[in-house]
Amino acid sequence: xxxxxxxxxxxxxxxxxxxxxxxxxxxxxxxxxxxxxxxxxxxxxxxxxxxxxxxxxxxxxxxxxxxxxxxxxxxxxxxxxxxxxxxxxxxxxxxxxxxxxxxxxxxxxxxxxxxxxxxxxxxxxxxxxxxxxxxxxxxxxxxxxxxxxxxxxxxxxxxxxxxxxxxxxxxxxxxxxxxxxxxxxxxxxxxxxxxxxxxxxxxxxxxxxxxxxxxxxxxxxxxxxxxxxxxxxxxxxxxxxxxxxxxxxxxxxxxxxxxxxxxxxxxxxxxxxxxxxxxxxxxxxxxxxxxxxxxxxxxxxxxxxxxxxxxxxxxxxxxxxxxxxxxxxxxxxxxxxxxxxxxxxxxxxx
Numbered sequence: 512x513x514x515x516x517x518x519x520x521x522x523x524x525x526x527x528x529x530x531x532x533x534x535x536x537x538x539x540x541x542x543x544x545x546x547x548x549x550x551x552x553x554x555x556x557x558x559x560x561x562x563x564x565x566x567x568x569x570x571x572x573x574x575x576x577x578x579x580x581x582x583x584x585x586x587x588x589x590x591x592x593x594x595x596x597x598x599x600x601x602x603x604x605x606x607x608x609x610x611x612x613x614x615x616x617x618x619x620x621x622x623x624x625x626x627x628x629x630x631x632x633x634x635x636x637x638x639x640x641x642x643x644x645x646x647x648x649x650x651x652x653x654x655x656x657x658x659x660x661x662x663x664x665x666x667x668x669x670x671x672x673x674x675x676x677x678x679x680x681x682x683x684x685x686x687x688x689x690x691x692x693x694x695x696x697x698x699x700x701x702x703x704x705x706x707x708x709x710x711x712x713x714x715x716x717x718x719x720x721x722x723x724x725x726x727x728x729x730x731x732x733x734x735x736x737x738x739x740x741x742x743x744x745x746x747x748x749x750x751x752x753x754x755x756x757x758x759x760x761x762x763x764x765x766x767x768x769x770x771x772x773x774x775x776x777x778x779x780x781x782x783x784x785x786x787x788x789x790x791x792x793x794x795x796x797x798x799x800x801x802x803x804x805x806x807x808x809x810x811x812x813x814x815x816x817x818x819x820x821x822x823x824x825x826x827x828x829x830x831x832x833x834x835x836x837x838x839x840x841x842x843x844x845x846x847x848x849x850x851x852x853x854x855x856x857x858x859x860x861x
Contacts, residue, residue: 520561522654522666525620528553531691532670539589541684542650542673548627548634548641552692555652555671556622562613567659569610572623573601574642577649577672584680596645603655604640610659630677646675 524532531553532540543549555572562568581594604626627634627641634641644650651672656664679685 520559520656520664522557522559522656524668524671525556525558528556531687532668534687535684536670536672538681538684538687540673541676541679541681542628543679544628544630544644544646544675544677546629546631546634548629548638550624550694551626551628551652552688552694554622554624555626555654556620556624557654558620559613559616559656562617562656563658564612564614564617566613567610568613568616569657570606570616570621571603571655571657572606572626573603573653573655574628574644574650575601575653577651580649582647582649582674584676589674594645594648596648601653602635602642604642628675630675644675646677648675649673650675 523529535553542551576598579594579598580591581596582589582591584590604623606621606623607625608621625640627638628644629635629641630644630646632643635643649672651667651669654666656666658664
């Protein structure tokens with residue numbers, strides 16, 4: 512612990528965090544910075560002494576450059592180069608307690624857990640407790656105690672130097688911080704699993720994901736109706752009693768209220784021609800061309816219509832006892848018969 516040589520006021524880290532800073536310092540302590548801002552860990556938690564109990568004090572912290580070097584992690588170690596970053600005046604973050612008596616400051620440890628470090632300059636404008644730091648540089652936290660009347664005391668602890676980085680390169684540093692930080696990712700994961708087990712008994716069942724639903728459907732397929740290709744679905748069955756209550760004629764039936772005993776309650780209407788205008792075209796009529804609809808990938812039931820002649824006819828009746836297979840006979844010509852007999856007689860005489 513070092514302090515201003517002209518000051519009787521001194522400050523040191525609390526034993527818990529001071530031991531962590533001492534352990535991380537020889538390992539080239541890495542401190543993660545992010546765009547949204549990340550808390551400094553181990554915490555900067557101080558114990559004050561030497562203050563005037565009856566005077567008012569304010570405290571603040573800022574981070575100053577240790578050197579003008581930029582560090583790159585290469586082949587298992589940090590390599591230094593000249594920094595080209597524009598150096599600005601460090602931003603001081605006042606403690607949230609404001610001004611208090613010296614006795615109040617020395618009564619209990621004072622930490623700056625609300626301080627965040629970020630690699631984005633605009634975050635300083637959005638949050639008063641966020642400090643912009645350049646990545647791959649060495650920084651040293653500086654505690655400033657301001658006494659009422661204008662006297663300032665700056666305290667620097669050499670073992671609190673750290674290197675800003677966007678990810679951990681040294682595994683041992685990462686392990687020490689993970690094991691000791693209750694807000695580390697591994698500890699948070701354990702607490703989340705514990706909360707999930709405790710709340711699973713009382714929480715309602717969660718909605719299944721689409722993937723789980725598909726797996727369940729494949730394991731237990733539902734009974735399905737076999738699909739017959741190129742078939743017409745059966746029409747729904749309608750109760751005739753329900754059709755009688757409809758205010759409009761239904762398909763195939765005509766309902767009316769009987770006003771006398773001679774009028775039937777239901778009159779059957781003949782079905783309409785399913786072929787409509789196509790029946791007048793021979794090659795479009797499926798009766799004459801049964802392969803037409805099959806070529807189109809459709810199968811419709813065809814209704815055979817009987818041939819109805821325009822004029823009535825009577826069945827034919829046989830008028831003679833001649834067999835249908837025999838040839839009809841013609842009346843003989845006497846002149847032709849005499850000529851034939853004469854020719855036959857002359858051939859016989861010769």
